[in-house]
Amino acid sequence: MVIDAMGLILADHDHVTLSNLTQPRALAAVPFAGRYRIIDFILSNMVNSGIKFVGVLAESKYRSLMDHLGTGASWDLDRMTQRLFILPPFMNTSLRRGDPTSNLSGLLDYVENGNQTHVVIADSNVVMNESYTDIYKAHIESGADITALYNRDGDRFGSPVISLDFDSNGRMNDLLLNAPDTAKATNFLGLTIISRDLFLNILGMMIARGQDEFSQLTLLKMFKDLNIVGYEHRGRSLRINSVATYYSASMKLLEKTTLDDLFRRDRLIYTKVKNEAPAEFLEGCKAKNLLSSDGCRIKGEVENSIFFRSVQVGKHASVKNSIIFQDVVIQDGVILDHVIIDKDCVIRTGVELKGQPDYPVVIEKGAIV
Amino acid sequence: MGRQETVAMILAGGQGTRLGVLTEHVAKPAVPFGGRYRIIDFPLSNCTNSGIETVGVLTQYEPLELNRYIGNGHSWDLDRNNGGTYILPPYQSITGSDWYKGTANAIYQNISFIDRFNPDFVLILSGDHVYKMDYSKMIRQHQETNADATIAVIEVPWEETHRFGIMNTDEEANIIEFDEKPEHAKNNLASMGTYCFSWPVLKNYLILDEHDKESENDFGKNIISAMLADKQSLKAYTFNGYWKDVGTIYSLWESNMDLLDRPEDINLHDDSWRIYSRNPIRPSHYIGPDAVMDRVSVTDGAVIYGSAIHSMLSDSVFIEEGATVKDSFLMPGVVVKKGSNLNRCIVGMNTVIGENVQVGPEVEGGIDFYHDERVCTEGITVFEQNLIINDDIKFAANSMVYAPTADDGFNEIVIGLSELELMTEV
Numbered sequence: 001m002v003i004d005a006m007g008l009i010l011a012d013h014d015h016v017t018l019s020n021l022t023q024p025r026a027l028a029a030v031p032f033a034g035r036y037r038i039i040d041f042i043l044s045n046m047v048n049s050g051i052k053f054v055g056v057l058a059e060s061k062y063r064s065l066m067d068h069l070g071t072g073a074s075w076d077l078d079r080m081t082q083r084l085f086i087l088p089p090f091m092n093t094s095l096r097r098g099d100p101t102s103n104l105s106g107l108l109d110y111v112e113n114g115n116q117t118h119v120v121i122a123d124s125n126v127v128m129n130e131s132y133t134d135i136y137k138a139h140i141e142s143g144a145d146i147t148a149l150y151n152r153d154g155d156r157f158g159s160p161v162i163s164l165d166f167d168s169n170g171r172m173n174d175l176l177l178n179a180p181d182t183a184k185a186t187n188f189l190g191l192t193i194i195s196r197d198l199f200l201n202i203l204g205m206m207i208a209r210g211q212d213e214f215s216q217l218t219l220l221k222m223f224k225d226l227n228i229v230g231y232e233h234r235g236r237s238l239r240i241n242s243v244a245t246y247y248s249a250s251m252k253l254l255e256k257t258t259l260d261d262l263f264r265r266d267r268l269i270y271t272k273v274k275n276e277a278p279a280e281f282l283e284g285c286k287a288k289n290l291l292s293s294d295g296c297r298i299k300g301e302v303e304n305s306i307f308f309r310s311v312q313v314g315k316h317a318s319v320k321n322s323i324i325f326q327d328v329v330i331q332d333g334v335i336l337d338h339v340i341i342d343k344d345c346v347i348r349t350g351v352e353l354k355g356q357p358d359y360p361v362v363i364e365k366g367a368i369v
Numbered sequence: 370m371g372r373q374e375t376v377a378m379i380l381a382g383g384q385g386t387r388l389g390v391l392t393e394h395v396a397k398p399a400v401p402f403g404g405r406y407r408i409i410d411f412p413l414s415n416c417t418n419s420g421i422e423t424v425g426v427l428t429q430y431e432p433l434e435l436n437r438y439i440g441n442g443h444s445w446d447l448d449r450n451n452g453g454t455y456i457l458p459p460y461q462s463i464t465g466s467d468w469y470k471g472t473a474n475a476i477y478q479n480i481s482f483i484d485r486f487n488p489d490f491v492l493i494l495s496g497d498h499v500y501k502m503d504y505s506k507m508i509r510q511h512q513e514t515n516a517d518a519t520i521a522v523i524e525v526p527w528e529e530t531h532r533f534g535i536m537n538t539d540e541e542a543n544i545i546e547f548d549e550k551p552e553h554a555k556n557n558l559a560s561m562g563t564y565c566f567s568w569p570v571l572k573n574y575l576i577l578d579e580h581d582k583e584s585e586n587d588f589g590k591n592i593i594s595a596m597l598a599d600k601q602s603l604k605a606y607t608f609n610g611y612w613k614d615v616g617t618i619y620s621l622w623e624s625n626m627d628l629l630d631r632p633e634d635i636n637l638h639d640d641s642w643r644i645y646s647r648n649p650i651r652p653s654h655y656i657g658p659d660a661v662m663d664r665v666s667v668t669d670g671a672v673i674y675g676s677a678i679h680s681m682l683s684d685s686v687f688i689e690e691g692a693t694v695k696d697s698f699l700m701p702g703v704v705v706k707k708g709s710n711l712n713r714c715i716v717g718m719n720t721v722i723g724e725n726v727q728v729g730p731e732v733e734g735g736i737d738f739y740h741d742e743r744v745c746t747e748g749i750t751v752f753e754q755n756l757i758i759n760d761d762i763k764f765a766a767n768s769m770v771y772a773p774t775a776d777d778g779f780n781e782i783v784i785g786l787s788e789l790e791l792m793t794e795v
Binding site: 033034035036074254259262263265268269270273274275276277278279280281282283285286287288289290291292293294295297298306307 | 403404405444629632637638643644645646648650651652653654655656657658659660662663664665666667668669677793795
């Protein structure tokens with residue numbers, strides 16, 4: 001089935017911040033899996049599903065996001081007929097509609113300009129490799145107003161958890177935020193499909209009421225007035241709702257099955273090209289259970305860790321159970337365990353940092369420790 | 370098309386016979402190198418980094434893979450509105466059709482292409498050399514000295530002068546004599562096969578050369594010699610840095626090992642002079658819980674469960690548990706199954722080495738069916754691309770393992786061909 005839908009990616013999430021990791025960047029731009037950012041998975045899913053117009057709604061801190069997305073060429077979205085639209089906050093001076101400075105005007109314009117029948121809306125706190133064709137098909141067949149993706153992964157993934165309840169006909173009849181027992185519930189997986197006309201209508205009303213922040217929660221809360229149905233996702237998904245879940249989702253990448261599910265040969269995940277030289281494992285290094293990226297130069301001992309591009313690890317340094325972002329320099333003899341180190345940091349000789357699985361130490365971007 | 374001050378022409382049509390089966394289906398410039406590159410990435414990236422915007426790539430032998438790889442030049446930023454990359458195969462015209470008879474003839478056949486840009490200078494580059502060179506410095510010297518031709522030279526050890534075209538120069542760097550592979554060299558400045566010509570002068574000599582029935586239509590032998598005889602102004606431009614003609618199995622192996630042993634010589638991490646390539650769309654590489662990584666270069670999509678020692682591993686290589694790869698260069702997509710030991714090997718793209726296969730100079734009683742010392746020297750064994758090698762085979766060193774021809778059929782050593790990988794690169 002050919003998807004007749006435009007895509008909309010919400011780069012920020014009202015309820016999700018990853019401490020220092022989202023200080024300098026939007027949630028969608030948070031690095032993940034060694035050489036990607038979270039948005040790469042969502043964008044690639046959309047492109048692989050045949051979606052040809054993708055808008056990225058950015059609320060703040062979108063410099064690194066824009067730098068990463070560029071013209072959209074890495075996802076083949078810089079074409080005559082395949083386009084990427086970045087929708088930063090919009091200062092609308094025309095008096096055409098309600099609030100002239102509504103942030104939603106840019107979004108409204110984007111959706112108005114599409115000629116597709118539907119819109120696929122995705123949050124940036126779930127990583128998966130999925131085709132949206134099946135949920136789209138289910139949406140068309142059910143005739144519902146909105147179809148929401150959910151799963152019962154039973155994982156402990158931290159707040160926010162949006163649990164959805166459905167009646168015997170499958171129509172949504174309740175919404176719980178951070179319910180006491182989320183492990184057994186059917187929990188929203190950050191993706192909805194809605195018809196473009198209905199979405200335009202809702203956006204128009206929001207602007208008329210002076211609301212200027214859109215999230216999928218707004219849509220789901222309309223379950224009384226609209227026919228919202230669910231679609232269960234049975235494949236692999238990794239939720240990123242907090243530093244602890246970012247850490248545990250990353251560590252799952254060290255399991256072969258997770259890697260195989262996320263990086264399938266039939267549905268490729270695209271990212272910005274960097275032309276970095278290959279990684280070098282130098283004399284005296286010990287490397288075990290490691291996902292590492294081009295440009296790394298390893299002399300020390302590294303284990304159970306994820307290295308982004310161009311990480312340097314000095315002699316006799318020991319890095320375990322850690323996530324090290326791009327261009328970090330770990331000098332000789334440093335000891336790190338359960339640590340997340342953001343871009344461009346330098347960890348000097350003599351430093352020893354230890355966190356816990358639930359509370360990894362996070363070092364902010366550019367720090368010299 | 371606008372005028373371009375300089376047009377670069379990359380000679381990429383040669384077969385590279387001394388690389389044996391590695392160039393059976395691929396032109397030499399498209400042979401993988403250094404984990405995530407093809408040899409032609411070096412001259413192409415040098416052009417981009419030198420500010421040269423128009424590049425003609427002359428192809429002839431097995432051009433499919435090379436053409437596919439270069440595409441529209443996008444990966445090297447050479448997909449430009451003005452100029453860009455052009456693949457230039459031989460063509461048919463009203464007066465007939467000709468293969469490129471020699472390096473000079475290849476340029477001669479493309480005079481009208483170059484004329485379209487009305488350039489002052491034409492750079493002639495080789496598509497099969499590994500080096501980082503700022504051509505703009507050479508062009509500047511060419512301009513400042515008002516030379517008709519400037520030839521890049523590099524100092525080579527005296528004992529190796531017999532392998533090179535040696536340029537004899539006076540104290541002002543004027544080239545006074547050209548010695549092709551001299552037995553007793555008077556100088557140790559070797560031509561790198563990189564030339565800068567003033568276009569009107571070169572064009573004239575190309576036409577004269579074409580009319581000379583005796584000529585072999587070769588740049589070194591014919592064009593340079595003719596210009597010297599006519600007392601044209603030929604200058605040497607001395608290049609300092611790493612430069613290698615990866616023309617033989619040994620030099621291909623050695624230059625990959627150089628990247629491991631002396632990475633600073635051609636520093637691929639240098640931000641000011643990136644070597645661009647088509648990037649495989651693969652996740653980061655994964656090193657397994659029992660892996661051994663000792664002096665290894667590795668890139669996207671590689672998965673290592675076994676041991677890798679002093680080796681160059683390209684993208685999407687898979688080494689199973691209990692397999693050992695030592696002093697070897699594995700090209701993209703190679704699979705080494707458990708229990709196998711590879712020592713001093715070059716393995717072509719997507720070849721699958723079965724279980725308990727033993728290769729290397731230390732292996733005793735290896736089959737010598739594929740033994741070929743004309744091509745494979747110094748104990749190095751080469752596997753052609755896309756082979757499936759049977760389990761439990763021992764190979765004598767200096768073997769060149771190739772796919773059977775249609776008549777022979779598969780044997781108990783090469784039991785099939787691996788599936789053609791879909792091209793997933795950006």
